[in-house]
Amino acid sequence: MARGGGPTVIHLTEAEVRAGGAPILRRIAAMLRPYRTKMVFVAIAVVVSAALTSLVPFLTKAIFDKALFPPDGDIRTHLLAWLVAGMCAIPVVTALIGIGQNWLTSTIGNSAMADLRGDLFAHLQKMELAFFTATKTGAIQSRLANDVAGVRTVLTDTATSILQNSVTVTAAFISMVILSWQLTILTLILMPVFIVIQLQVGKRRQRLARKTQESLSEMTAITEEALSVSGILLSKVFNRADSEVERYRQANREQTRLQVDQAMTGRAFFATVQTFFAITPALIYLAAGLMLQGSSELTAGTLVAFTTLQARLQMPLLQLMRVSLDVQTSLALFRRLFEYLDLEPAITERPGAVELDPHALRGQIEFRDVRFRYPEPRSLSGTVVRDRFGESGVRIDSGPAPEQGWALDGISLTVKPGQLAAIVGPSGSGKTTMTYLVPRFYDVNEGAVLIDGTDVRDLTMGSLAEAVGMVTQEPYLFHGSIRDNIAYAKPDASAEEIEEAARDANIHDRIVSFPEGYETITGERGYRLSGGEKQRLAIARVLLMDPRILILDEATSALDTETERLVQDALERATHNRTTIAIAHRLSTIHNADVIFGLEDGRLVEQGTHDELLALGGLYSRLYVEQFGSGRIEARFTDGVRFTDGEVYCDRPAPDERRADVSF
Known part of the structure; x- marks a missing residue:
């Protein structure tokens, strides 16, 4: 991590860059570690549901081959009733398990997302002043809101979906091999081709996701600047409302274009996969006809059970492909969030730092041969920089910045x-x-x-x-009551202490003249108050x-x-x-x-x-x-x-x- 006088650098080893999203996936797994007990129960629920669902085709085969069309030709009603009861009971049980599973996954995902948002906010509070002078407030807000919201699905549903579909696919595959390994080969013959195409689509989706979030950050920044009290006042003073509207519309058009590109990326691929899956049953029937002509032991029950399993295999496979693309898209968002989390504050507390005793503090200040120059602004613009290992989405050191003079x-x-x-x-x-x-x-x-x-x-x-x-010179007041603004310096201050500070700041009489007194809302940045009133409130805050x-x-x-x-x-x-x-x-x-x-x-x-x-x-x-x-x-x-x-x-x-x- 670069510090001080150069651009922000996030160093990845060559192995990490070549590994792509592997380091990020490990960090995501670490985020979920506090919820591992709940995740164990989710895994158990997934396995049980998949196992129960896999029984249905075998019950179907038994209904055809042993209850409806047994070798002796006599329908066995008693066995049929038990088999049908089993087929009815399985969806009920899996539905109940699914409710509990959804509650667990929602709790895990939203809790992990809240942790991520809280950690990011806490980390930004530690950053030095120079970072915020170089970074748009809207860009920071976008990462806290839009980027975190963008990974919500990964943290709430994706992990469970991957596990559930993987177990379902595995169980269905094993069952299909047991029923007919020949038909299984025919069903999965094009899967390697689909996987290669899907990887390429995923890489494109990652790049588009990052660009989309960068565009969204720019829109958020424009909104924060133009629709703040100061921004509105400035546009009205200089009659620039039309240009601000056009600036927003341009950013909005770019965002729309990127959203459409991202939505359409891979659509042709999935259309091809779905088409293949749709015609596969016809191919299975053709292959089954040829096998039956060859005196195969393939029965009608086996064929029905196999096509049922085939349907259960194809949908989870398709979902796995979609989820895989979603994960690759989300990796770009996680990378943007981790970029902020990986920034090291330039101003930190040294080990063994001394605590100032307020009672013994005399207040002497000494500057001893001080030389200072402002460091190069440390911010993340969000642009993707190509490094020697490829387009990894990490910022690299572009060399030392030109040296500034001494401030x-x-x-x-x-x-x-x-x-x-x-x-x-x-x-x-x-x-x-x-x-x-x-x-x-x-x-x-x-x-x-x-x-x-x-x-x-x-x-x-x-x-x-x-x-x-x-x-x-320009005191900052947040949107809240006058009392809360003064008490910001000492949250546990009594009403008497707050009023005493206001009297010392020559603002008490003015405050009590307001209809709501100390509960008067100051407005954003204190714009409901005059400059002198804001200044005296700031003085009262310091006096408190x-x-x-x-x-x-x-x-x-x-x-x-x-x-x-x-x-x-x-x-x-x-x-x-x-x-x-x-x-x-x-x-x-x-x-x-x-x-x-x-x-x-x-x-x-x-x-x-x-x-x-x-x-x-x-x-x-x-x-x-x-x-x-x-x-x-x-x-x-x-x-x-x-x-x-x-x-x-x-x-x-x-x-x-x-x-x-x-x-x-």
Whole structure:
């Protein structure tokens, strides 16, 4: 498995590739292992049903040769009654067995499918952030829903069908040989040819199944993008509804074409097989006539029993061929699912990782000569890549990706416990990247990020997540109540704790003004709320979590003046007694920071307080002038202050003075 800076690679040995689906079949068998006791009962039921069904032709032969047309010519009514009773009892018993068998197979298959879906979801939760930035959400949803649903039949019915039909075919074959080995050869003479053709059809069905699922993933992705609240808003703003409809229709047409191709693949083959099976009884009668002319011991009862067995043999054989094709089709879907399960998370917990003690945590953050570049996106596009062993459907390493520049280059700094540290710099300078390294959304390439002197890579993932809270520029709210969204950080929080966090975030009064209060539904991604309301809910969520370290990623950049004042006031409460790293494009929000770090092109170019950096005349001073220089650009502050013509004015002046005494 490739990790880090290259494409995702699923390594198969040469033997595994040549073996085709054998490794996947072993993994499917492993999935069913927890249900082996139930599978034993299924196998017993199948064998008993097949054995009982195989008795029917012999009862038929006995009815003809011993009850209806015995050698002496006298119909034996008593024997006939017993034989007929046996023939009636067998279907009743097999039907009852079939009900229990169906319950067992349904339980096994659906339980195994639920396990697979759960394992896949749990594994995806462990994947690093970079994986999801490179993979369409719709593609992931398609594998969880469509691909898993596509293998439902294999897990619920196919294994039992294979066993049942195999036992039936074996029993029928043995019985036919016992009755007449000559007629048996005639019946099965073309089976080797059919098997070879079926293998070729199966390979084509596999390729089509994979392409069909890839097309379905694309349709799901288009649906997820275009019909989300953001997608609908975007298409309406730019009047692109018609193009979105056409994009979906094109994908839909491709999906329809592939579905038709997949449905028609092998139809001619099965039509040929069915035709041969249909005319075989006529050939049997012809052969029987020739054998009878040759003074054969073949009797009428034997002929009737043989043709009955022939019908019982042909249908299971045909079903086995169909099931075999279904299995080969499903192997493509299983391979797609196992591709995700085989991805190794790039960010993992080291053996012997240290648990952070929340009571002893001071919150000092240190970047020690950190160098970092973003890895090549790790995702599975689903395309089939031809390797040197043939078209196996696995992704192969296409060589090293071109090396990117450093996103962070030699960063060394320290944020002391309880400090408010601000990071400023132009877009693309590495500000957000720095904050992503603290909670280990990514790992550094060189150097180290330390909390209280311990490398974050040596900390347990759980304790690190509890120690570091984050408020982003665009907070995410799921479709649920306001209470549930706040309590996401602490599911066992009491109503009092939730309300206290909301008060500290300046959102409680707004919440209780809603008709349903804390039970108000936020809508998808919180679209029923304003930007400021969503931001304050996100702050309340972090406050409920009560982390020792807080990261604020441009949390007020898209807000109006009044809302910014409310959010800024909430943030000031949130940063109290916490180590805080704040990213801000509005320099007015961080002029009281204990220390300000200036980043440019991934390098730390200056650090100091607001006054020190203004006096230095470097990056911070330049950014300051760009925002407020010569008074031509008006800046809004949380207390209603604006900077005009080199002077600072209050929009809401005090009664005794028009000009506010504000220093930067």
